[in-house]
Amino acid sequence: MGAVIAGWLTLGRAAAAAQNTSLTTVPVNATGLTPDLGRYPFSLPALPYAADALEPALDAQTMALHHSKHHAAYVANLNKALESAPAFQHLEVTELIMRLSEVPANVQEAVRNSAGGHHNHSLFWTGLTPKSLNRVPEPGGLLGAQLRGQFGSLDAFRQALSAAALGRFGSGWAWLVLERTGRLRVMTTPNQDSPLAAGVYPLLGLDVWEHAYYLHYQNRRADYVQAFWTVVNWPEVERRYALALRLAAG
Missing domain, CATH: 3.55.40.20 (Iron/manganese superoxide dismutase, C-terminal domain)
Structure with a gap:
């Protein structure tokens, strides 16, 4: 080993x-790669399985904290950033990521981190599955x-x-x-x-x-x-x- x-x-x-x-803005259509994450105000999607469902690989305490604290913080911070950017509140998360250069400079870094964190984690959760669901x-x-x-x-x-x-x-x-x-x-x-x-x-x-x-x-x-x-x-x-x-x- x-x-x-x-x-x-x-x-x-x-x-x-x-x-x-490095971060660039390139127009790609990403609709459907994750479940629908909605628009502002964004909400934390539920885990698609119980927090202990991936044990022993990923323990329940880590999963619960990772989802309910860390992922939730990205969602909350994204909503907070968009409060002062109403012209961008109609965009999906993927559109915010790909149109980042258009976002006001005073919230651009917050949107970069929080929209990315929200989308990345949504991909992460659904990219995993418990053994009980006939994992291949x-x-x-x-x-x-x-x-x-x-x-x-x-x-x-x-x-x-x-x-x-x-x-x-x-x-x-x-x-x-x-x-x-x-x-x-x-x-x-x-x-x-x-x-x-x-x-x-x-x-x-x-x-x-x-x-x-x-x-x-x-x-x-x-x-x-x-x-x-x-x-x-x-x-x-x-x-x-x-x-x-x-x-x-x-």
């Missing part, structure tokens, strides 16, 4: 340097075939995303995304930046902020990353992939 983690860390440092993205162990269909074709094997893909997650310095996310060319890619984003801002479609996100795992795993991020793979909701990721292909095609 130690050799595997060391390999992930080496790959991760290279991945973080190569895959990190790996992606199938077209997504599985494309991952094998582009990464060489499903194990190689998992290693690439794991390496990116371990190499993400500080707080942020590791992602599987679809480019508008139709190509799959692993990337990372800092803080709560969204892949949508880089003009790509997020299919699977792994939260590597310490609040996502520290209560249970402490400083063992590698153990958390390994456990993550046991609760991925592959049918949902496959649905997002099929939708993103259609959206990318226009």
